[in-house]
Amino acid sequence: SREAIAEGAVLLRGFAGPFEVELIADIGGIVEQAPFRHMVTPGGHQMSVAMTNCGSAGWVTDRAGYRYDGVDPESRKPWPSMRPSLHALAAQAAAEAGFAGFSPDACLINRYQPGARMSLHQDKDERDFGAPIVSVSLGLPAIFLFGGLQRSDKPRRFRLEHGDVVVWGGPARLAFHGVAPLADGDHAVLGRQRINLTFRKAR
Numbered sequence: 001s002r003e004a005i006a007e008g009a010v011l012l013r014g015f016a017g018p019f020e021v022e023l024i025a026d027i028g029g030i031v032e033q034a035p036f037r038h039m040v041t042p043g044g045h046q047m048s049v050a051m052t053n054c055g056s057a058g059w060v061t062d063r064a065g066y067r068y069d070g071v072d073p074e075s076r077k078p079w080p081s082m083r084p085s086l087h088a089l090a091a092q093a094a095a096e097a098g099f100a101g102f103s104p105d106a107c108l109i110n111r112y113q114p115g116a117r118m119s120l121h122q123d124k125d126e127r128d129f130g131a132p133i134v135s136v137s138l139g140l141p142a143i144f145l146f147g148g149l150q151r152s153d154k155p156r157r158f159r160l161e162h163g164d165v166v167v168w169g170g171p172a173r174l175a176f177h178g179v180a181p182l183a184d185g186d187h188a189v190l191g192r193q194r195i196n197l198t199f200r201k202a203r
């Protein structure tokens with residue numbers, strides 16, 4: 001199903017279902033080469049969400065700031081490549097939402113364990129805000145907070161479940177957003193965690 005949740009934001013419930021087995025295998029291979037880690041913000045706070053990346057650019061944060069880097073700062077090796085199956089999922093979802101030709105070079109993989117959260121923020125580290133961001137939710141459900149262009153705009157809440165894909169483009173691209181603390185649970189496939197992939201055109 002295709003549901004417009006705001007101008008430029010399209011929720012494709014269950015879109016990743018047919019890709020599930022391959023997605024989970026791909027994530028397993030990435031995490032072997034580039035394990036999940038809790039990065040530190042420029043303000044010195046360790047994030048409750050654990051992260052890794054695949055693709056030619058990976059999102060990183062440390063005391064020096066937020067940025068994209070071609071190498072994993074832990075191993076000093078390039079991030080694992082973005083498998084064609086992952087690229088295809090993101091491109092197909094974007095096309096479904098009206099963004100034909102989307103070709104992501106970065107995939108940030110976020111792991112939420114019970115209690116992990118992401119406070120309201122904007123995604124502004126990418127070069128071209130004309131490209132959308134495609135997000136894929138797997139595992140435990142989460143309450144996603146979708147605000148406006150000002151931090152003070154009251155966020156709307158959406159429950160994102162295993163297999164849901166959202167395409168964030170147009171005026172939604174720079175909206176404030178976050179994730180409420182993950183409620184505990186036991187997902188049939190992924191257990192006590194939620195994994196979210198965000199595909200971006202970083203460079």
Ligand code: MD3
Nearest residue numbers: 110123133135168172173175177196198
């Ligand atoms: C709306 N991740 O990694 S994905 C992030 O569930 C991030 O892990 C959340 O926010 C997560 O930066 C949310 C959905 C999402 C991603 C990017 C957006 C929503 C967005 C950019 C603009 C507006």
Ligand code: FE
Nearest residue numbers: 121122123177
């Ligand atoms: Fe974000």
